[in-house]
Amino acid sequence: MHNKFRSCLFVFVNLFLLFVCFNASAAEVRDIRVAQQNGVTRLVFELSATSDYRLFPLSNPDRIVLDISKAHLSESVVNGLSAVSSGVLMRVRYARRNDGVRFVLDLSQYAKAKSTLLPANGTYGPRILVELEYGAQQTTKVVKSLASISKEKRDIVIVIDPGHGGKDPGALGKYHVREKDVVLSIGKELARRINSVEGFKAVLTRSTDVFLKLRDRSKVAREANADLMVSIHADSFTRASARGASVWALSLSGKSSEMGRWLAKQENSADLVGGISLDDKDQLLAEVLLDMSMNSTIQMSLNVGKSVLGDLEGVAKLHKSTVQQAGFVVLKSPDIPSILIETGFVSNGTEAKNLSSRTYRYKLAAAVSRGIVDYFTKNAPKGSLIAWQQQRHAGYEYTVTKGDTLSEIARRNKVSLDALRGANSIKNDVIWVGQKLLIPAS
Numbered sequence: 476m477h478n479k480f481r482s483c484l485f486v487f488v489n490l491f492l493l494f495v496c497f498n499a500s501a502a503e504v505r506d507i508r509v510a511q512q513n514g515v516t517r518l519v520f521e522l523s524a525t526s527d528y529r530l531f532p533l534s535n536p537d538r539i540v541l542d543i544s545k546a547h548l549s550e551s552v553v554n555g556l557s558a559v560s561s562g563v564l565m566r567v568r569y570a571r572r573n574d575g576v577r578f579v580l581d582l583s584q585y586a587k588a589k590s591t592l593l594p595a596n597g598t599y600g601p602r603i604l605v606e607l608e609y610g611a612q613q614t615t616k617v618v619k620s621l622a623s624i625s626k627e628k629r630d631i632v633i634v635i636d637p638g639h640g641g642k643d644p645g646a647l648g649k650y651h652v653r654e655k656d657v658v659l660s661i662g663k664e665l666a667r668r669i670n671s672v673e674g675f676k677a678v679l680t681r682s683t684d685v686f687l688k689l690r691d692r693s694k695v696a697r698e699a700n701a702d703l704m705v706s707i708h709a710d711s712f713t714r715a716s717a718r719g720a721s722v723w724a725l726s727l728s729g730k731s732s733e734m735g736r737w738l739a740k741q742e743n744s745a746d747l748v749g750g751i752s753l754d755d756k757d758q759l760l761a762e763v764l765l766d767m768s769m770n771s772t773i774q775m776s777l778n779v780g781k782s783v784l785g786d787l788e789g790v791a792k793l794h795k796s797t798v799q800q801a802g803f804v805v806l807k808s809p810d811i812p813s814i815l816i817e818t819g820f821v822s823n824g825t826e827a828k829n830l831s832s833r834t835y836r837y838k839l840a841a842a843v844s845r846g847i848v849d850y851f852t853k854n855a856p857k858g859s860l861i862a863w864q865q866q867r868h869a870g871y872e873y874t875v876t877k878g879d880t881l882s883e884i885a886r887r888n889k890v891s892l893d894a895l896r897g898a899n900s901i902k903n904d905v906i907w908v909g910q911k912l913l914i915p916a917s
Contacts (some may be wrong), residue, residue: 515606516561520578604886633677661839708815712820721799722817723799786849787846818839
């Protein structure tokens with residue numbers, strides 16, 4: 476029995492080592508660059524190491540296949556692949572094949588394909604150059620590399636504001652707990668977690684023990700073009716029994732006083748959501764525009780707050796089970812959704828002890844991060860990487876070219892004719908050159 480176990484262990488270890496060696500030697504497709512000029516579309520597949528490959532054509536429909544042995548794709552290439560189209564090249568698909576990867580280049584017409592292996596140089600690794608010659612004279616057009624495509628989609632910006640700081644310690648609690656220290660620790664951990672999520676970027680109003688005026692905190696959010704401002708605080712009360720975390724948004728009374736301040740300050744007149752200037756509007760129209768902006772902002776703040784509160788409930792005792800509203804100054808940007816989180820009462824012995832624990836503070840930060848990311852994943856702003864990724868998975872857009880038929884487009888993209896009609900609200904099969912069609916995910 477003992478010898479049998481040793482034999483099995485020997486086989487397992489060798490298989491594991493074989494797996495490790497394979498992955499260590501597998502080349503990574505780091506980037507794909509595409510350029511088009513005078514009837515030739517060129518694709519450069521950059522690798523981390525030299526690999527065997529083969530290139531061959533297929534017809535009905537026209538396409539070119541590139542098989543690269545012992546290779547895998549970088550995440551940036553996977554994320555940007557569906558954005559490729561240039562000249563004769565309609566799109567690029569990929570699939571795992573044996574120990575490597577297969578690329579399929581879908582063409583809008585026949586093209587002659589040839590390939591060249593370019594050695595590594597001081598700037599790039601080994602590269603496979605694929606040239607598609609189709610004869611039509613085109614003006615020069617360069618498509619950026621896939622490694623940079625996803626970076627062009629903006630991050631969702633979350634500004635995190637740890638309250639108080641410097642000469643202002645905030646609430647002083649039991650066990651010598653100071654609010655400014657607790658909230659800075661939570662804020663920094665929250666920023667780290669937000670930054671670890673692709674498509675999100677955190678900006679701290681303060682990362683050290685410094686004092687900031689309340690309006691300066693909102694100014695940081697405005698300069699960062701924030702999608703959300705999160706202010707972190709801790710409560711204190713005369714009764715030691717008071718306890719619980721809470722989430723706040725701007726109240727309607729706070730909105731009214733802030734509207735007056737914005738309408739009175741000419742230098743703020745171009746800061747309304749959408750960049751609409753107020754200085755050329757009469758008083759009534761300016762009030763209506765600002766009121767609409769602030770109503771929308773408050774509603775979004777309430778929705779984000781509800782998401783955060785739902786995740787906090789599993790970590791902390793809640794002081795209130797719904798998002799509360801008040802006229803806090805840091806919540807008063809008319810076009811930046813803002814929430815204020817009270818993490819607990821430092822005047823309460825149990826919560827002061829909890830908040831003095833780094834483990835507990837990090838659990839709070841994790842809960843707030845989940846609530847924020849969940850909300851913006853479900854409600855991704857237009858132009859953000861998250862929105863782009865969701866649209867990419869939902870399908871992509873195709874421009875009809877000469878000779879196309881709806882049935883041929885459906886067959887080429889491996890979707891049913893009914894699905895293609897439904898995605899584009901087409902009742903018959905009439906299409907025209909230049910028409911934009913949504914190709915649903917197959």
